Amino acid sequence: MNMEEKKYCYKYPHPAVTTDCVIFGFDGEELKVLLIERGITPYKGHWAFPGGFLNPNETAEEGARRELREETGLDSAHIEQLHTYSTPDRDPRERVITIAYIALVRIQDVRGGDDAADAGWFPVENVPPLAFDHGEILRDALRRLRERIYFYPLGYELLPEKFTLKELQTLYEAVLGVQFDRRNFAKKMQRLDILTQLDETVWPTPKREAKLYSFNIEKYNELKKRGFKIEF
Amino acid sequence: MNMEEKKYCYKYPHPAVTTDCVIFGFDGEELKVLLIERGITPYKGHWAFPGGFLNPNETAEEGARRELREETGLDSAHIEQLHTYSTPDRDPRERVITIAYIALVRIQDVRGGDDAADAGWFPVENVPPLAFDHGEILRDALRRLRERIYFYPLGYELLPEKFTLKELQTLYEAVLGVQFDRRNFAKKMQRLDILTQLDETVWPTPKREAKLYSFNIEKYNELKKRGFKIEF
DNA sequence: TCAAAAGTGTTCTCCCTACACCCATGG
DNA sequence: CCATGGGTGTAGGGAGAACACTTTTGA
Numbered sequence: 001m002n003m004e005e006k007k008y009c010y011k012y013p014h015p016a017v018t019t020d021c022v023i024f025g026f027d028g029e030e031l032k033v034l035l036i037e038r039g040i041t042p043y044k045g046h047w048a049f050p051g052g053f054l055n056p057n058e059t060a061e062e063g064a065r066r067e068l069r070e071e072t073g074l075d076s077a078h079i080e081q082l083h084t085y086s087t088p089d090r091d092p093r094e095r096v097i098t099i100a101y102i103a104l105v106r107i108q109d110v111r112g113g114d115d116a117a118d119a120g121w122f123p124v125e126n127v128p129p130l131a132f133d134h135g136e137i138l139r140d141a142l143r144r145l146r147e148r149i150y151f152y153p154l155g156y157e158l159l160p161e162k163f164t165l166k167e168l169q170t171l172y173e174a175v176l177g178v179q180f181d182r183r184n185f186a187k188k189m190q191r192l193d194i195l196t197q198l199d200e201t202v203w204p205t206p207k208r209e210a211k212l213y214s215f216n217i218e219k220y221n222e223l224k225k226r227g228f229k230i231e232f
Numbered sequence: 233m234n235m236e237e238k239k240y241c242y243k244y245p246h247p248a249v250t251t252d253c254v255i256f257g258f259d260g261e262e263l264k265v266l267l268i269e270r271g272i273t274p275y276k277g278h279w280a281f282p283g284g285f286l287n288p289n290e291t292a293e294e295g296a297r298r299e300l301r302e303e304t305g306l307d308s309a310h311i312e313q314l315h316t317y318s319t320p321d322r323d324p325r326e327r328v329i330t331i332a333y334i335a336l337v338r339i340q341d342v343r344g345g346d347d348a349a350d351a352g353w354f355p356v357e358n359v360p361p362l363a364f365d366h367g368e369i370l371r372d373a374l375r376r377l378r379e380r381i382y383f384y385p386l387g388y389e390l391l392p393e394k395f396t397l398k399e400l401q402t403l404y405e406a407v408l409g410v411q412f413d414r415r416n417f418a419k420k421m422q423r424l425d426i427l428t429q430l431d432e433t434v435w436p437t438p439k440r441e442a443k444l445y446s447f448n449i450e451k452y453n454e455l456k457k458r459g460f461k462i463e464f
Numbered sequence: 465t466c467a468a469a470a471g472t473g474t475t476c477t478c479c480c481t482a483c484a485c486c487c488a489t490g491g
Numbered sequence: 492c493c494a495t496g497g498g499t500g501t502a503g504g505g506a507g508a509a510c511a512c513t514t515t516t517g518a
């Protein structure tokens with residue numbers, strides 16, 4: 001490499017810093033994660049989370065939002081910092097420290113991949129080979145998501161505006177990997193008092209119509225502050 | 233500055249990376265945090281968390297543990313990553329990204345400050361002026377600690393080996409800033425089944441002796457995995 | 465004998481849990 | 492007419508919340 005290209009010099013060694021964005025979506029059946037196939041070495045052909053170097057004038061969260069926008073077209077999803085990964089040799093090229101974020105998106109709002117021919121949604125329980133330490137990052141992200149749904153309301157970030165109780169329950173079951181009793185789940189949600197029952201209905205199956213709900217966002221955010229414990 | 237000193241060169245700008253360690257302790261009355269008085273600019277005379285540059289061959293957690301050891305002499309405290317701070321101008325000298333950790337220590341095990349003439353324990357609700365964005369970091373750390381104690385058992389990390397129910401309750405009250413009913417608190421702890429009542433007693437006040445307890449560490453760790461919700 | 469601290473018990477209520485039944489539709 | 496899916500109701504147990512009494516000691 002030409003030495004003139006390396007023009008940013010420091011007295012002490014500085015690691016490179018990137019942001020990665022673990023983007024979760026829910027398709028009504030399964031919890032999915034957005035991955036990009038790597039076209040270059042190292043780990044060519046493996047899959048990775050959207051990510052890249054942090055720009056000099058942006059915060060890590062801005063970097064993560066930039067990645068999210070580039071891959072999904074979304075500007076305003078729920079995003080939160082997950083963890084920072086700093087094992088010295090996690091990237092074979094040079095020392096790279098990655099600030100990982102979790103984003104929760106409404107999968108139906110995601111712009112179909114224009115620059116994303118090499119991007120795809122995968123069920124979180126069945127992902128292709130991952131690059132770097134992204135397997136560990138995914139495990140951590142799932143643990144965090146389970147912790148969140150366990151103690152704070154979840155659904156607004158991942159479900160469409162209007163949804164059925166069944167969809168909400170399926171989301172909970174997909175995230176936690178357990179089965180809930182239909183009736184007790186409905187009662188729990190009613191008691192939490194964060195749902196608004198709409199006048200509309202849909203026919204999710206040809207068998208019977210189902211009521212539509214939306215979140216009462218004020219009470220939802222209140223409960224988000226307070227926290228609770230869901231356990232069936 | 234002599235240019236020869238700046239010998240670490242990169243193609244793209246790299247930020248400096250530091251680790252800071254928010255060290256909490258409990259003296260039986262108040263929740264306290266360990267701070268160091270800065271002797272150099274910027275923020276000379278302000279107080280800051282122990283911290284420093286990440287060494288080339290250590291992980292961020294190893295860096296945080298090194299800081300913890302240097303300031304307290306402790307090797308094996310509870311430590312967890314809090315958050316990574318990346319606002320571009322948070323350090324006026326150059327771009328510095330800080331990976332912040334929370335450490336919980338038994339304050340009575342801390343080696344009195346030998347290299348720590350400029351270090352001190354402060355009540356978390358009454359700290360001196362803090363350097364950089366350490367005020368924000370402290371707020372985040374307290375929020376995290378409250379979240380932890382809200383959903384997971386706490387005490388083993390902060391209390392001495394043997395303690396009274398009163399001390400445990402005072403810890404909870406100090407962290408959460410609320411008052412609990414003595415009797416209901418005792419019952420809750422009994423139901424959680426993480427305490428072992430010892431045969432010993434102490435005279436915490438000249439009024440009456442009190443039973444000593446220790447944690448049943450297996451059940452404590454079990455509950456740590458499961459989580460619960462404390463609410464009085 | 466009184467104040468202060470620590471130990472223990474009761475009652476009420478509400479929530480969690482495990483259940484069963486009804487209704488509407490399409491085949 | 493029956494299988495499927497969705498909506499609702501009930502009884503029992505257990506945990507949270509409010510609350511009071513006793514014991515022991517030093518002043």
